[in-house]
Amino acid sequence: MTQQRTLPPTITAIAAVAANGVIGVDNTIPWRLDGDFARLKQLTMGGVLVMGRKTFDSIGRPLPGRDSFVVTRNPEWQALGVRTFGDVDAALDAALETGKPVWVFGGGEIYRQAWPRTTALEITHVEQSPPGDATFPEIDPAQWRMVETEDREGFSWVRYERIRRA
Template identity: 45%
Template sequence: MRIVLVAAVARNGVIGNGPDIPWRIPGEQRAFKELTMGHTLLMGRTTYDSIGRPLPGRTTIVLTRDPSWSADGVLVAHALEDALALGATLPGDLMVVGGAQVYAAALPVATDQVISEVPLEPEGDVRYPAYDPAAWLETSREVFEGYERVHLVRAADRL
């Protein structure tokens, strides 16, 4: 199973301002849908709450520390290890889609990253975790109006 971090990241590392994405780029959300369709999504509770529902055509795992939290149509995990084990039994790749704490926890075990690089520097209090660029190989870069989508593979996975 591939573990893929999928994020839109501004030039200054911002991915959110509270529960909101601080930009609207035509086509970027459609590209996210195409990329993740048929796969399993892993997200934190705050990210799930900001979306407000399971996304169609994808299985959703919500990672939360709250043992009493639940929502219709989603699976719940209380530790990353549990989410990874559950994801291994579900369709497609495990697509980690936010927020910052979930990205940071999953980064050490991620096999891939798909980053939409947004050429803005918005205000925001949620940032994508720092990573060592030398540990990742860029396998493709797609240029779209308003962003570039970069596919990265962990360098050790390419050996």
């Protein structure tokens, strides 16, 4: 009898990242890219989005077809159709328990706190360097390998997977 090896669940961070690492300014995205929101919807549909309260507030509502798990320091904060958590690990644990794909959805501090548990990245690399106040963690090639890429005009879609050391 052969023993099946179980793969750990995937936690994927998804973000559009400028050449200088910027992902946002004043709770907005500093660019609009043709097809990027459609791709984001297609990838995340049916999954769980783990995000910070500021990211949720910038969207203003739960995105249809996805569960919204919001991390906030304010235990009184709530929004219709949203589950709230006091820390990223609790949100990720609960998201994994759903059995649905788990997407780390921002902002910058949420990405950093989820980074040790993140196993894949879906990144839109934006060929701009705008000013901003939110940044994405550095994608170290010693820890991440590019497994898929699609070049577009002014940006590219890239999937990374964490390199697992034996």
